[in-house]
Amino acid sequence: MSGRRQKTQTVLAFPAAPRSEAPTPTGEGTEPPTATRAPERPANTDQLMEEVLERANLKAALQRVKSNKGSPGIDGMTVQQLPGYLTEHWPALRAQLLQGTYQPQPVKRVEIPKPGGQGMRKLGIPTVLDRFLQQAVLQVLQRDWDRTFSPSSYGFRPHRSAHQAVAQAQQYVAEGSGWVVDLDLEKFFDRVNHDKLMGQVAKRISDQRLLRLLRAFLTAGVLADGLVSPTSEGTPQGGPLSPLLSNVVLDALDRELTRRGHRFVRYADDCNIYVRSQRAGQRVMASLTRFITATLKLKVNRAKSAVARPGERTFLGFSFTRPPVPRRRLAPSTVIRLKAKVRGLTRRTRGVSLETMVQQLSIYLRGWRGYFGFCQTPSVLRDLDAWIRRRLRSAVWKQWKQGPTRFTELRRHGVDALLAGTTAGSARGPWRLSHSRAMHLALPKAFFATLGLPELAAGC
Numbered sequence: 330m331s332g333r334r335q336k337t338q339t340v341l342a343f344p345a346a347p348r349s350e351a352p353t354p355t356g357e358g359t360e361p362p363t364a365t366r367a368p369e370r371p372a373n374t375d376q377l378m379e380e381v382l383e384r385a386n387l388k389a390a391l392q393r394v395k396s397n398k399g400s401p402g403i404d405g406m407t408v409q410q411l412p413g414y415l416t417e418h419w420p421a422l423r424a425q426l427l428q429g430t431y432q433p434q435p436v437k438r439v440e441i442p443k444p445g446g447q448g449m450r451k452l453g454i455p456t457v458l459d460r461f462l463q464q465a466v467l468q469v470l471q472r473d474w475d476r477t478f479s480p481s482s483y484g485f486r487p488h489r490s491a492h493q494a495v496a497q498a499q500q501y502v503a504e505g506s507g508w509v510v511d512l513d514l515e516k517f518f519d520r521v522n523h524d525k526l527m528g529q530v531a532k533r534i535s536d537q538r539l540l541r542l543l544r545a546f547l548t549a550g551v552l553a554d555g556l557v558s559p560t561s562e563g564t565p566q567g568g569p570l571s572p573l574l575s576n577v578v579l580d581a582l583d584r585e586l587t588r589r590g591h592r593f594v595r596y597a598d599d600c601n602i603y604v605r606s607q608r609a610g611q612r613v614m615a616s617l618t619r620f621i622t623a624t625l626k627l628k629v630n631r632a633k634s635a636v637a638r639p640g641e642r643t644f645l646g647f648s649f650t651r652p653p654v655p656r657r658r659l660a661p662s663t664v665i666r667l668k669a670k671v672r673g674l675t676r677r678t679r680g681v682s683l684e685t686m687v688q689q690l691s692i693y694l695r696g697w698r699g700y701f702g703f704c705q706t707p708s709v710l711r712d713l714d715a716w717i718r719r720r721l722r723s724a725v726w727k728q729w730k731q732g733p734t735r736f737t738e739l740r741r742h743g744v745d746a747l748l749a750g751t752t753a754g755s756a757r758g759p760w761r762l763s764h765s766r767a768m769h770l771a772l773p774k775a776f777f778a779t780l781g782l783p784e785l786a787a788g789c
Contacts, residue, residue, distance in 0.1 A: 377536040380469045382423060390465035391415070394457065402456030403437045403552045411457045426462075429538035433459045433546050436565050438553035451519065453551055453565025463546060463569040466539070471573055474533060478576055479583035484597035485572030491645045492703050494596045495657060498603065501592045502639045502655045506603035508610045511642045512617065513633035517598035518571065519563040521578050522626040523547050526564070529577050546570060572597070578625065585620055594644075601644055610636035646701060656705040667697060667713065675720040677727040677759060686724060687780040690717070694783050702785065710786035718782075722772050723763035742771035 380386065394408060401407050406414060415422075425431040436453030443450050455463065475486055483494035498509075527544055534540065547564065550557045564571040564578075575597060586593045586602065591613065593602040602617070604610045614636050618629045635642065639649045643660035650656045674690045681689075694717075704710070729735045732753045739749035744767050752767035762768060778784075 375535045375537075377469060377534055378427060378429075378538045378542075381465050381539070382426060386465055386468055390461055390468060393464050394461045397460075399457070399460070400439075400454060402454050402459065403434055404456050404458075406457050408457050411461060414458065415461075422458075426542070427538065429541045431462075431542060431545070433462075433549040435550035435552045435557045436567065438551050439567070450566070452567040455546075455549075455565075455568045459546070459549075460569060462542075466542070467569045467573055470534075474573070474577070477533075478580055479587060479595070481586070481593050482576060482580070482583055482595050484595065484599075485576060491596055491700075494594050495645055495647050495703065498594045498601055498639070498644055499649060499655055499657055501594070501603035502649055502652060505652075506592055506605055507638065507652065508604050508607050508636060509639045509642055509644075510602040510604060510610045510613045510617070511635050511637065511644075512600045512602070512614075512621075513630040514598045514600075514621070515628045515630035515633075517627060518566050518575065520627055521562060521564050521575070523562055525626060526574060526578055529581070530574075533577075543570070543574075547574075581625060582617075582621065585617075585624075596645055599645065601642075603639070607636060647704060650706075657703060658706045659701060659704050659709055663701060664709075664713070667701075668716075671717055671720060675717075675724050677724045679724075683721065683725055683728070684780060686721065687777065687782050690721075691781050691783055694785065698783060698785050698787075707786050714785050717785075718772075718774065718777055719760075719763045721777065721782075722768045723759040725772060726759040726762055726768065739767055739771050742776075744770050 391412065394411065398408055422431065434456050436455050436459075439452045439454055440449040441452060442448075471487070478486065481497070483489045483491065483497075502509075523544070526547070527540065530543060531540060546568070548560055550559050551565065552558075564574045579595065579598065579600075582600065583593075583595060591602050591604075593600060595601075602610075602613055604613060614634065618631075618634075621627050621629055639655070640651060642648065643662055646660055646663045647657050648660040650658055670693060671690065674693065675686060679686065702710070726735070729738050736749050736753035739753060740746065744752075748767050748770075752762060752765055755762060755765075
């Protein structure tokens with residue numbers, strides 16, 4: 330028993346390192362909008378690697394990586410295998426990190442479909458060991474850097490969310506900013522200039538070992554189709570550090586927008602600037618395009634960027650109704666994606682029971698409602714609820730197949746004989762009959778509630 334206890338302690342109790350003298354942040358969040366932000370570094374940033382390797386920080390990083398789960402990298406090591414690997418190899422790994430000689434492994438290329446079927450998004454999956462080390466670095470750097478970022482930046486930051494970003498954009502529209510400059514950065518994560526990024530990082534920290542480690546993560550390479558390709562630019566999406574580094578890159582854009590006195594909201598690479606006239610918006614679009622191209626060495630996607638009314642554009646899946654009291658509404662593309670997903674899950678030829686169909690659909694709908702339930706147009710949600718129930722009634726009608734079976738099932742669900750016979754003998758298709766009075770009586774709203782189907786409009 331004592332041997333088992335000792336093994337558990339070895340997995341989680343990393344060797345203690347000398348504590349850094351870097352100051353502890355005075356509070357969470359960001360400075361007030363009126364404060365002057367500067368990327369000044371703390372009094373002592375040449376001992377940050379020791380902070381990264383502190384026992385408490387490492388234990389928190391390991392717990393976070395384990396809770397995130399995720400697939401293995403190129404070495405095949407799983408999250409479950411990581412603690413055992415650290416037990417055996419941590420002293421050597423720690424020495425390499427302190428000496429600045431640790432070399433990350435290439436990331437594994439994975440492609441996933443973009444929302445709406447607009448091509449594929451390339452992800453880079455680091456090994457679980459590199460994810461653990463990145464997480465440990467992230468926790469130290471984010472603690473010190475987050476307070477230096479703009480109050481108008483909401484993406485990948487503690488205690489900030491997409492909902493807050495949308496609400497701030499809504500406030501700008503309500504205050505009279507009737508035009509939006511919607512900037513789309515083309516392949517942002519793939520085109521970050523490493524030298525410019527590391528130059529910005531070097532202004533914040535002086536620990537050369539940590540600087541070398543960060544560059545090593547950027548240039549580790551990508552394994553695709555059996556070949557390792559070098560990475561000379563970009564921050565591969567998929568690692569814990571990528572979001573923080575993206576905020577460092579775009580902090581220069583935030584500062585420029587603040588210097589010019591613009592009202593803006595940025596969530597990762599999605600940036601909206603709110604102005605009072607179309608002409609002003611066009612001037613802002615032209616000048617910012619020049620700034621982004623010349624200074625940040627990035628590219629604006631002109632096809633996806635525009636100066637338009639806020640209600641004509643999509644921001645984080647939402648749009649807005651017309652002033653003077655703009656309300657948050659679902660963007661048309663959001664509704665299209667929802668319906669496409671529901672159609673797939675309720676396809677009449679799937680060959681699964683209604684209970685299974687509802688169970689799988691409920692998982693998706695709860696997650697969708699958790700985010701998009703933030704809209705302020707409950708009538709749209711109620712219409713979607715009705716449409717989803719109709720899809721399910723249509724699938725049930727198809728499963729009942731023949732007239733005699735349909736008659737029997739309708740009677741079993743409480744429909745009177747005359748109406749059941751008329752409906753069961755109808756030559757109309759499943760979609761038409763799913764909207765019939767008989768099907769509404771047989772499978773009412775309360776019936777689907779007993780199966781666990783969530784309502785999108787619940788609480789509205």
